[in-house]
Amino acid sequence: MKVKVISRSADEFTRERSQDLQRVFRNYDPDLRSQEKSVEYVRALNAAKLDKIFARPFIGAMDGHVDAVSSMAKNPNHLKGIFSGSMDGDIRLWDLAIRRTVCQFPGHQGAVGGLTVSTDGRVLVSCGTDSTVRLWNVPLPSLMDSGDIFNSEAKEPLAVYVWKNAFRAVDHQWNGDLFATAGAQVDIWNHNRSQPVNSFEWGIDTSISVRFNPGEPNILATSGSDRSITLFDLRLSSPARKIIMRTKTNSIAWNPMEPMNFTAANEDSNCYSYDARKLNEARCVHKDHTSAIMDIDYSPTGREFVTGSYDRTVRIFQYNGGHSREIYHTKRMQRVFCVKFSCDASYVISGSDDTNLRLWKAKASEQLGVVLPRERKKHEYLEAVKNRYKHLPEVKRIVRHRHLPKAIFNALHLRRVKTDSERKKTENRRAHSAPGSVAEVSVRKRRIIQEVE
Known part of the structure; x- marks a missing residue:
């Protein structure tokens, strides 16, 4: 006679990490x-x-500046460090973990127009309305982690470049030694030279923002006060392409995962995503703000971007979504001038007119900790x-x-009424006109006045 013995392992019918909970076996048969x-x-x-x-998206505020926060920059080699510049010329390095100032960089006599950090994370470049560009040595992350507070008087710039016009923005080249400044014209600088190595201008208007392409180091995009968005190629002596919109663009951000696409933060309270290879129409129009959008920054994943607006709110958009998925606001927060995504895409930092930097969770209900x-x-x-x-x-x-402040709720309602009225007026005009006499132009093409090549 044969006897079959049934043997079972305890690991097969108990859950991991706990020997007292029974594992639940499930049959996924839909019947x-x-x-x-x-x-x-x-x-x-x-x-x-x-x-x-x-x-609970709001984590905390970082108070230290005595004037409005005008610009910010993140260090690609250090997760919890962020630089901020204010209207009074003060530049600070913050530790996001403890929300304290780690180091100060005094030197500018006017507002700090822009901040950027080199790709290797060793050099901080700042520019301002005092017509100077200053290079600073970035403290090592090991010294920051040790908790040492640097003496602000000991921080001297590595180099000071004096130029003939004020600067509005600066951006460093990805995987290169060049950086670009925006002012009366677009100037290309090298760390080792006190004069620009190249200058670009297309018209006589002021450049507002400049951004290098993360995929192609020689391509950069700028926006000007003449309502233009221009693409430059450092390998050419002239600009590549240019479009003129109905309103001014305050900031530009490239998608790090799709380097051919960029999003423009516009004065008409909308964001427009473009493909650099096809600028005759926007790929997507991102709506919801009720006032001018001042700054924009993409998440490292390339799936979302954050915007800061003059309507005192911060919004997070999907890269292909027409409406925001989150809106952040507080009673004390004033006009938002600059926003940044953290390098791990988990947090959002905003700088506003009330001299504070605020730290938010990218996902409002995400659980912090282990x-x-x-x-x-x-x-x-x-x-x-x-x-x-x-x-x-x-x-x-x-x-x-979403719970909205009363002013923004009323402004959105008013905008909705105006949009419906314009749409109805266009439909009536088309219905009572000769066929084909009233052209139908999509919203994506309507905001572009002219395309120049």
Whole structure:
């Protein structure tokens, strides 16, 4: 007679990290789970509600400047360090973990127009309205982590370049030794030379912002006070392409994951995403702000970007979304002049007119601190369930709902009334005119007046 012995391992029927909880075996056969969609819909609904309950995006404010924060820059080699410049010429290095000033860089006699850090993270470049460009030595991350507070009097610039016009913005080349400044013209500088190695201008208007392309080091985009967006190639002696819009562009940001695309923050309270290879129309129009957008910055993932506006709010957009997924505001925060995504895409930093830098979570309901593996799996499951049922009316209503300040709520309502009125007027004109006499122009092409090559 043969006897078969049944043997079982304890690891097969108990969960990891705990020997007292029984593992639940599930059969995913749809015939056995007839109520699967109903159960998951309720879970998606509850997950959307819990996200609203646990939404606490504001982490803290960093107070130290005595004037409005005008510019910011992040160090690509140090996760928790960020530089800020104010209207009184003060430049500070902040430690985001402790929210304190680590180092000060005094020197500018006017407002700091722009800040940027070299790709190797060793040199900080600043420019201002005092017509000077200053190069600073960036403190080592090891010294910052040790908690040493640097003496502000000991920080002297590595070099000071004096020029004939004020500067509005500066940006450093990716994987190179060049940096560009925007002012009366676009100047290209080298660390080792006190004069620009090249200068570009297309017209006589002032350049407002400048950004190097992350994929092609010799391509840069600028915006001017003549409502233009211009693409330059350092290998050519003349600008490459130029478009003129109806309103001025205050800032430009390239998508780090799709270097051919960039987004322009415009004065008409909209953002416009363009493909550098096809500038005759915008790829996407991002709406929701009620006043001029002052700054924009992409997440390192390239899937989102953050904007700061004159309407005293910070918004986060999907790279291909027409409306914002988050809006951050406080009662004390004034006009936002600069915003940045952290290097790990987990936080957003904003600098405003009330002299404060504010630290926000990129995901309002995200849990800070250590997350256990089982917790992480549950968060991922709930996020997947929400994405699966986000098109249903009740889930969609909860996910999209935002509490807005009264002024912004009224401004959005007024804008909606104006938009509907213009659309109805155009439809009536087209209906009572000869066929083809009233051209239908999409919103993506309507904002461009002229394209110059």
